[in-house]
Amino acid sequence: MNMWKSVYEKIIEHSQNDMPLEACGYLGGQNATVVEAYCLTNIDKSGEHFSFDPKEQFDAVRAMRTKNQRAVAVYHSHPQTPARPSQEDIRLALDPEMIYVIVSLAAAKPEVRAFKIVKNEVFEEPLDIIDG
DSSP, rough: EEEEEHHHHHHHHHHHHHHSSSSEEEEEEEEEEEEEEEEEETTOOOOOOOBBOHHHHHHHHHHHHHTTTTTEEEEEESSOOOOOOOHHHHOOOTTTTOOOEEOOOSSSSEEEEEEETTTTEEEEOOOEOOOO
């Protein structure tokens, strides 16, 4: 998956700003490139799991449609754990077409990794940060 550098920086900033809670949102793509982050509210207000605000989720999907984007990924942060899917992340990953991006803030330098999760199997996806 290709991701614009500006989007990469935005999801890290969102994750840092929402500490100690998990941040979450959609990543909108055109062709094979993520071009926009849609930062949503974690209505669970938890550092261990997240749920999107339904109104914000609907608004993000509508905004993507008007910009000829599609939701190619869901992102969320792990404030204190590594950038790999938790058992809950795996259990709740119901869309085999979706890419799941995790921003870990467990170390001094944020780590961002992407995964496909199909029938409870986790596959790491290459993540290339490009100018944009």
